[in-house]
Amino acid sequence: MKELPLSKIYQLLEPGPVVLVTTLRKGHANIMTMSWHMMVEFEPPLIACVLSNANYSFAALRAARECVIAIPALKLAPKVVGIGNCSGRDVDKFKRFGLTPAPAARVAPPLVAECFANLECRVVDTRLVNKFNLFVLEVVKAWSDPAQKHPKTIHHHGYGSFAVDGEMIKLKSIKP
């Protein structure tokens, strides 16, 4: 995997793809599926996200304050949904879904080798965790897979319906 400049991160998350989130707690790496995230700042890249406090990953993120956001392309969609349909309390999801944990450089949770981008994140604000389960993260290192060119992402419309990226259009904008 190739290092990705932190200034480019917003271009990956701003379009609203479904992502995976890895955590590590007591030596146990877990993965969840997440769609409730947004950019908060360009650089250093800040991301807000909401994890249900019923999720096994919620406690892990709250305790360890680190995660990896991994962005899957369309071909991983069945695994992405499967990951969302079970809990790390019951299963080793890396094993069940045949995904490869790869060491991150600056955080303990693993990258997901099959994803086209991986963002190593640290929790930087927890003021809205109690009320809204909302974490603010800083991306401290990021990676992309040069072998995956123009990956199409998926966007959740509820109950397993996803819009796949279609055509790209270009309009004259003065904004990043």
Next chain:
Amino acid sequence: MKELPLSKIYQLLEPGPVVLVTTLRKGHANIMTMSWHMMVEFEPPLIACVLSNANYSFAALRAARECVIAIPALKLAPKVVGIGNCSGRDVDKFKRFGLTPAPAARVAPPLVAECFANLECRVVDTRLVNKFNLFVLEVVKAWSDPAQKHPKTIHHHGYGSFAVDGEMIKLKSIKP
């Protein structure tokens, strides 16, 4: 426009479309373009969003604590980008872009009649405004345009590049 059940709102915003935001301050209605938003709760629907504090709309939202999030379909893309390229300090954007303000039911800022969905919002948390320009909104009323069937939305990849919704896929999910 037809009233939209509040329980369905997340299905519109979770996929990450570019949206418009209207505000009203001192009798002046304004519109901005926004991509930094996410769902926070299903029902009542809560939404977090980040508006640059350099934007004219930031001060209006902070002062009046109300806005409308209007979701444009693909055909409005050139106007959406145009709206993002100028400021309400200088121009009346409804007039310049030929958009129709329509009265909302429970908030003062107007709906955008040409959008396929309009969400009337009130600010419910400002704890992260000073540090991150991050507002938490509650949707108090919502509308959809029954004449716009299966609207395709746009997703910003930076500098005027947008992915348009492509095919829809359906996978077996137990999650909303």
